Amino acid sequence: MELSDREKAGRRRGKGRRGIIMEDEIRERKAREREEVAELRRGLSEEYCRSADAEISSRILQHPYFQQADTIFCYISVEKEPDTKLLLESAWQMGKRVSVPRCIPGRERRMEAVEIRSFQDLGAGVLGIPEPKPGLPLVEKEEIDLALIPCISADRSGRRLGHGAGYYDRFLEGQRMRRFCLCYEKLLLDEISVDNHDIPMERVFSEDGVYPSFSAKGEDKQVENSGSFLSKLRRFFHRI
DSSP states (O other), X not given: OOOOHHHHHHHHHTOSHHHHHHHHHHHHHHHHHHHHHHXXXXXXXXXXXXXXXXXXXXXXXXXXXXXXXXXXEEOOOOTTSOOOHHHHHHHHHTTOEEEEEEEEOSSSOEEEEEEOSSGGXXXXXXXXXXXXXXXXXXXXXXXXXXXXXXOSEEOTTSOEEOOSSOHHHHHHTTOOSEEEEEOOGGGOOSOOOOOTTOOOOSEEEOSSOEESOOGGGTSOOOOOOOHHHHHHHHHHHHHO
C-alpha cells in the first residue's frame, strides 16, 4: 500500500529503521485494539445505547465549555456511536452556530466544516455517513470553539482511537478549539496506542463520567445531573 505524504513525513521523523519499526508496532497494536473494540461493540444492546446516549448528552449539555461555545463542530452519529441528535438540536435552540464534517477523499484525506441549520441540510455522504448538502457555507476552523469528535475507543487520559484514516487528526492539528470525545463506557480501553500524529482529546465523555477528571484542581466542576432533565432526555431517545 502506498504511503501518504503525511505518513512518509512521519517515517522520516522516525530517523531510520528503528523509527519505522516503532511505527509499524504501533500500527499493529492499533489494529488489535480495533478488533477488540469491534467485538465489544457487537455486544452493545439497543437499550444500553439509548440509556448511555441520554447520560452522555446530559453531561455535555451541562458542561460550561458547551454552554459558552458560540460555534460548535459536531459529528453526525451512525449506528452504535453515541447519538448526537439532541446535542445538535439543543445547540440550534441555544442560538449556536453548528458545523458538521464533510470528508474529501483522496491522498490528503481532508475534512472541512460546513454550517447546517437543520437535519434537512444533510444528504448521503461519500463514506456512507450523512454529510452536508452541496452549496452550504464553510466554517473556518479558527472560528470553532468546541469540537465533538467520535471514536472507536478512547482511554481515560484522553487518547483516542479512530478508524485509521486520519481525517479528524488532520482537521484538529494546530487548532485551539476545545476537543470533546464521546465514547460508551463499555468501549473504553485502559490505554490506547498513539503516535505523533494522534491529537489528544481534552475530555472523554461516557455515560459514567468525564475523563480525565480535573475536579481536584478546580479546573472542571461537575454539574449535578438533574433528575427531571435526565427524564426528558430518556423520553426523547425512546421517541426516536
